[in-house]
Amino acid sequence: MADVEVDLAIVGYGAAGAAAALTASRLGASVAIIEKQAEAGHFSNTRLSGGLYMGVNDPETATVYLDQCAGGFIPIDVTRAWAERAAELPAWCAAHGLQSVRMAGGWYPNLEGYDAIDVYAPLPPGAGVPDAVDKPAAGTLDVSSAQAFGNGETLHQWYTQAVGRQPEVTAYFGHAATSLIQDGPHGRVTGVECADNGETRRFRARRGVVLACGGYGQDPDLVLNYLKAYPIYFYGNPFNTGDGVRMAQEVGADLWHMNQMIGRAVAHFAVDEHTEHSFNISLNPPGYVITDRYGRRFANEWLQAVSKPHFYYELLTYDADRLEYTRIPSYWFFDERRMRARTLTSRSVGVVAMGLYDWSVDNEKEVASGWIKRGSTIEAVAAAAGMTDPQAAAQTVAEYNRLCGSGQDPLGRPADSMVPLDQPPYYCVPVYPGGANTNGGPRRDARGQILDPRRRPIPGLLGAGELGGAIGLLYPSPGANLSEAFVFGQFAAETALGEA
Numbered sequence: 001m002a003d004v005e006v007d008l009a010i011v012g013y014g015a016a017g018a019a020a021a022l023t024a025s026r027l028g029a030s031v032a033i034i035e036k037q038a039e040a041g042h043f044s045n046t047r048l049s050g051g052l053y054m055g056v057n058d059p060e061t062a063t064v065y066l067d068q069c070a071g072g073f074i075p076i077d078v079t080r081a082w083a084e085r086a087a088e089l090p091a092w093c094a095a096h097g098l099q100s101v102r103m104a105g106g107w108y109p110n111l112e113g114y115d116a117i118d119v120y121a122p123l124p125p126g127a128g129v130p131d132a133v134d135k136p137a138a139g140t141l142d143v144s145s146a147q148a149f150g151n152g153e154t155l156h157q158w159y160t161q162a163v164g165r166q167p168e169v170t171a172y173f174g175h176a177a178t179s180l181i182q183d184g185p186h187g188r189v190t191g192v193e194c195a196d197n198g199e200t201r202r203f204r205a206r207r208g209v210v211l212a213c214g215g216y217g218q219d220p221d222l223v224l225n226y227l228k229a230y231p232i233y234f235y236g237n238p239f240n241t242g243d244g245v246r247m248a249q250e251v252g253a254d255l256w257h258m259n260q261m262i263g264r265a266v267a268h269f270a271v272d273e274h275t276e277h278s279f280n281i282s283l284n285p286p287g288y289v290i291t292d293r294y295g296r297r298f299a300n301e302w303l304q305a306v307s308k309p310h311f312y313y314e315l316l317t318y319d320a321d322r323l324e325y326t327r328i329p330s331y332w333f334f335d336e337r338r339m340r341a342r343t344l345t346s347r348s349v350g351v352v353a354m355g356l357y358d359w360s361v362d363n364e365k366e367v368a369s370g371w372i373k374r375g376s377t378i379e380a381v382a383a384a385a386g387m388t389d390p391q392a393a394a395q396t397v398a399e400y401n402r403l404c405g406s407g408q409d410p411l412g413r414p415a416d417s418m419v420p421l422d423q424p425p426y427y428c429v430p431v432y433p434g435g436a437n438t439n440g441g442p443r444r445d446a447r448g449q450i451l452d453p454r455r456r457p458i459p460g461l462l463g464a465g466e467l468g469g470a471i472g473l474l475y476p477s478p479g480a481n482l483s484e485a486f487v488f489g490q491f492a493a494e495t496a497l498g499e500a
Helices: 013-027 059-070 075-084 089-095 153-164 222-227 241-251 310-314 335-342 350-354 364-368 378-384 390-406 479-496
Strands: 003-009 033-034 055-058 100-104 117-122 169-172 176-180 189-194 198-209 261-272 275-282 288-293 330-335 373-374 425-437 449-451 455-461
Touching: 003 013, 003 075, 003 100, 003 189, 003 241, 003 455, 013 169, 013 198, 013 479, 033 198, 055 059, 055 075, 055 089, 055 100, 055 479, 059 075, 089 100, 117 153, 117 335, 153 169, 153 449, 176 198, 176 241, 189 455, 198 241, 198 378, 261 310, 288 390, 310 350, 310 425, 330 335, 330 378, 330 390, 335 425, 373 378, 378 390, 390 479, 455 479
Parallel strands: 003 033, 003 198, 033 169, 198 455
Antiparallel strands: 055 117, 100 117, 176 189, 189 198, 261 275, 261 425, 288 330, 330 425, 373 425, 449 455
């Protein structure tokens, strides 16, 4: 199969790859986007996401906020570069034909610089920009709002159309990148080798290669060895199998924050003996109770209900005496009121959005499949779910119901979330630590250059997006992943083409 020669080769066609391609095209470069998935099944994590992106209204103050969230994992010059370019993102998107509306802020009102964070929702083509959008309470996200969540498809359609208008850019679907090409041992990265229908194809890149091919959440061995607990499940792109991690390591890249991810509680089920799926769960509307394997509440469930990352960390506790993670799985209890209110997962993100699974509107198909257990009492449904101590679970829910009368919760639930579970039958779903994607990968600098263990740039190799993304300990805000992808995609192309 004939080689392809271009100025810039980009591995991965999500937000980061698209930003790199649009930037390179603006700079007059020829570009090949190399995508493992077929065009008809092109589901990047961007497409499967909530579709928000983070902006900044004061870069210096935002740098302070983002640095606190990074928890020491990200050098401040990298964080500052992100903040400065994120301030330009709404205008950059608009220049490429995407209008957006501000609808939220950062996650952590208690941190200095919180007010410098803006979160934007993209608007569908032809939609007018509203005069105002109802803002959720500080540090929260109302995921039931159409503008607040489920815009990943809007973003995907926008950037694929924008990239498609660039004559200098060609997307090669169905090409699985397998290795990087170097100009001699330890030399400059000059291309990518791919597998295409059993044949090898090489993409020669005169100016550089951008790795924008996602994380490793779908590789169980990498998850086991790098993340903080096991099992951890991801509802994002099933093709995110750590290809970029391995390719970068082979040419001497250092790795950073491999133990970090965008975490929350997720559901995970076996469809059949060959297929398993993970789902982003929607606790709201109240009431809801989550217990550990022994029927004990252990954290403020409202944080999971508003999609904050806090609850993920609570799921990671390990009991060295029992030799087990006592909160993997945990168990989500609810009653008929919640069952009839809405689906238990968003139909606009993850495998449901991909069409890989059709979650029923009334949740009854999932009851019939055994994914959701139903019982006349909490004890009965806890036993059906296989819990260690169903009686303890029943006592915990009874105590929670009693607390609802006072509106006072020792674990910190807001009073308006304290709705009792008092409308039988009752339901139970196991939940696990998980999320949309990992954050770790090859270490990079403030201009997107991938570095070796001595912090030296590997010539010709750049990175963008969730593969080694500049997000550390805490996820700063809704849409931070996509913000980082758009920003570092631009940086990577500019650096490769000498515009940095």
